[in-house]
Amino acid sequence: MRKLLLTTTLALPLTLGAAFAQDTAPAADPAMDPVETAPMTETATPDMAADDMATDDADDSAAAASAAEKVEVQQAENEWRLDWITGTSVMSPDGADIGSISDLIVDSETGEMKAAIIGVGGFLGIGQKQIALPWADLTVNSDAQEITSDLTREEADAAPEYVFRDQEAPAGDMMSDPAADPAMAPAADPMAAEPADPMATEPADPMADPMATEPADDMMTEPTGDMTTEPAPAN
Template sequence: MFKNAAVISLATMLAVSPAFAQEEAQSEGQASEEAQPEEQASPEASSEAVPTSDAVVPEQEQPEMRADWITGATIMSTSGERIGPIQDIMIDSESGQVTAAIVGVGGFLGIGTKQIAVAWDQLQIDYDGQEVQMDLTREEAEAAPEYVFRERQQPPAPEPATDGMGTGTGGESTGGMGTGTGTTATGGTSGMATGGEATGGGANGGEATSN
């Protein structure tokens, strides 16, 4: 009887142990999953703490075109003549506005081509630069003078640094010579001082000189 009770008790322990271990593993896994959102929240919090500068433009607006959409586009006349490709654009440094387009005219395979400038506001640009027209004939473009570019300015050279020491010439100071006459308190003798040299009469009629 005791033997059967021991066998039943052992069987019960073996049956309960896997279930207990499974519940413990599930509880540990659930605790780790609950801890993950707290760890992932810190990078988001740090990124939101960085302010965005007003100088940063987030996206391209509808009227805006990229420069490489324009450079390389071919200008056509209103009658369908090919004028030439846009090779460059000119920008006003003060207003920031595009003022002219540089167009390559004439030549063959890039040889003998000259560059002329046409006013930017005279161009009709459609479909983000895929169609560009202007009221200019091919004959007028070939007769136009070649555009003259100026030399690019260089920044001014920095001024030499000074160490704060100045050079000057001072006037020469010369001491004057004074002449005075004094009277001694005893003997009734008188002396004369000239330029720091004192000469006085002696008590017995002799001459005394002191420097």
């Protein structure tokens, strides 16, 4: 009996400890679960970036070298800008102001300057006439700040006006006047002239009163003959 009690006394704490340990087991912590990481993507390395920059620099250098052979780099001392010439006054040999240069005529085949267009006369640009002086006859100095001609003021006033030509339109210009080309004329609009409205003329009203026009009253016309004559008695 003592052995049984001793065995029970020893086993009871062990059983209670196991149960207590089972009940107090920590719950699963989601934060402790293993996290799946995305696969690492390949990133540009410093060597690859350096190679790309070297390639871009080589391309830019090649383009710059090629462009330098096709363009003018610097204005020479004997060259003038166009806006230095236009607007400059042309003086006669005696120092009289003939007029100012408004335009230049250039040879399309040789590229040479042919003439300078000068506005002569008028007041504040109104009533001017345009004359052309040969470029070879003009003396230009001091970077086009002074331009002289052998034409006097009286000769400039009496000179004929220069005749300009119209610029040719490019081939296939869609802005040309369609009236000049029948093929470019717009097609007639079929809806421009509206057909006659079939409902414009109202048909006879089927609900019109057929008695609206009364026929001659046969009952109002007295029959011929004397209606008061009594028939002869039968024999």
